Each structure stands twice: as structure tokens, then as C-alpha cells.
Amino acid sequence: MANVPKISERATELVEEVFQAITIPTYFRVDLTRDEQALQRGKPLPYLLVADQLIREFELKTVIEIGSMRSPLPHSLADFNPRCCNEGHSSLHLADTGANVITIDIDPRCAEILGQFKADFPNLHAITADGIEFLRDFKESIDFLYLDAWDVVKGTDYAHKHLVAYQAALPRLSPTCVVQIDDTDLMNGGKGRLVIPQLIRDGFQLVTWGRQAILVRD
Numbered sequence: 001m002a003n004v005p006k007i008s009e010r011a012t013e014l015v016e017e018v019f020q021a022i023t024i025p026t027y028f029r030v031d032l033t034r035d036e037q038a039l040q041r042g043k044p045l046p047y048l049l050v051a052d053q054l055i056r057e058f059e060l061k062t063v064i065e066i067g068s069m070r071s072p073l074p075h076s077l078a079d080f081n082p083r084c085c086n087e088g089h090s091s092l093h094l095a096d097t098g099a100n101v102i103t104i105d106i107d108p109r110c111a112e113i114l115g116q117f118k119a120d121f122p123n124l125h126a127i128t129a130d131g132i133e134f135l136r137d138f139k140e141s142i143d144f145l146y147l148d149a150w151d152v153v154k155g156t157d158y159a160h161k162h163l164v165a166y167q168a169a170l171p172r173l174s175p176t177c178v179v180q181i182d183d184t185d186l187m188n189g190g191k192g193r194l195v196i197p198q199l200i201r202d203g204f205q206l207v208t209w210g211r212q213a214i215l216v217r218d
Contacts, residue, residue, distance in 0.1 A: 018046045025042060027186050027187075028188060030187055043086065044087070045080060045088060047211065047214060048094075060099055060144045060177070062143050063100065063142075064102050066131035066145075066146065066147050068110035068111070069091035070087060070105075077089065101125065103126050104128075106128065111127065132164055132165050132168050135172075142174060146180045147182070147195070152190045162192065162195045173217070178216050183211070196213055203217055
């Protein structure tokens with residue numbers, strides 16, 4: 001057991017492997033053109049590949065996703081189309097690890113879309129609810145928290161909402177855990193503007209940042 005790396009060490013190694021040939025741009029605005037969104041902006045896939053490997057290697061059992069996959073998947077999960085995969089299909093990537101994945105979204109259409117994949121992913125549970133309320137009521141340990149709700153829109157409290165969601169989950173986060181946040185490449189940190197500094201203050205290590213941020217705690 002002495003040779004088993006900490007999750008922070010392994011996460012750093014995976015980031016170096018996956019991102020070595022990738023450039024991730026950031027934007028100090030939210031009004032991206034279609035071509036910027038599809039062809040220039042960084043994609044969630046490399047971050048999800050790191051996350052999936054961490055879930056498997058460290059046998060992270062319970063994954064909670066706040067903000068479910070919104071769009072149908074018209075191709076194999078292994079394929080990549082920059083226009084189609086801009087949102088990442090995160091719910092299915094996380095479920096593909098075999099972990100128990102609970103994904104929560106206030107929009108019932110998300111549960112309808114994910115219901116089409118129930119036969120392939122019986123470990124994926126889509127719930128229609130308010131994410132913060134769900135986290136406040138959840139009683140089990142959380143090994144992996146994925147935050148991707150409350151879109152980055154000027155004049156809204158999206159950054160505060162993601163901070164509150166993390167704070168609601170904090171009492172249930174396992175000693176060894178991962179927190180991943182989407183859309184951190186927009187508007188001075190996007191969805192992570194407030195929650196990432198708080199995570200660091202709480203002892204988490206930021207291992208990568210850009211389109212998404214991954215933070216781990218040993």
C-alpha cells in the first residue's frame with residue numbers, strides 16, 4: 001500500500017498526460033459566437049477523461065452531478081463531434097465508470113433524455129429536483145461532486161449558486177474526494193469564481209482549470 005499514490009498525485013499525473021498537447025483558451029465574456037463555442041473553446045472531454053480514471057482507480061463509489069446532461073447523444077460515447085460534444089455528455093461519461101451516479105436537474109426534460117440510456121447504465125439515476133435542496137437532504141457520503149448548473153449569464157447569481165451547492169454538499173464529502181466544476185473559462189472564472197477559492201481554503205488542491213476545474217482532497 002505504501003506505493004499507492006495519493007489522489008492529488010495521480011490527478012496531477014493524469015492532467016499532464018491528457019493535457020500535454022491541448023491549449024485551453026479563456027474568455028472574459030459570455031457572448032461567444034457559434035464557431036467560438038464549437039471550434040475554439042475548450043471541451044469538457046479531456047477533463048472528463050481525467051475524472052473517469054480517478055473514479056475507477058480510487059474506486060469512488062458515489063457520484064453526484066448537479067446539472068444533468070441536456071442534449072440527446074446521437075453517436076457513440078466514444079466518438080467526438082466538436083459541435084455536438086460542447087456540453088460534454090457528462091452524465092453518461094460518469095456513469096460509464098460503473099460508479100453509482102445520481103444526477104439532478106430542475107428541468108424534467110433531462111431525466112427524459114437520460115431515461116433512454118437506462119438499459120445501458122442501470123447505475124445512472126436521474127432526478128428532477130432543485131440541486132441545492134437535494135444536497136441539503138442527501139444523507140450518504142459523496143466521493144465525487146460535479147457542479148454544472150445555473151448557466152453563466154450576466155446579471156444572475158450563478159457563481160453564488162455554485163458556492164451554495166458546494167457548501168450544502170460539504171458535510172457529506174468523503175475525506176478522499178473530487179470536485180469538478182464546468183464552465184470555469186468564462187467571465188473571470190464563470191461557475192467557479194466563488195467556489196474555487198472556497199474549496200482551496202477548505203484544503204482542496206486545484207489540479208487543473210480552464211473549461212472545467214478539477215479539485216481533489218486526499
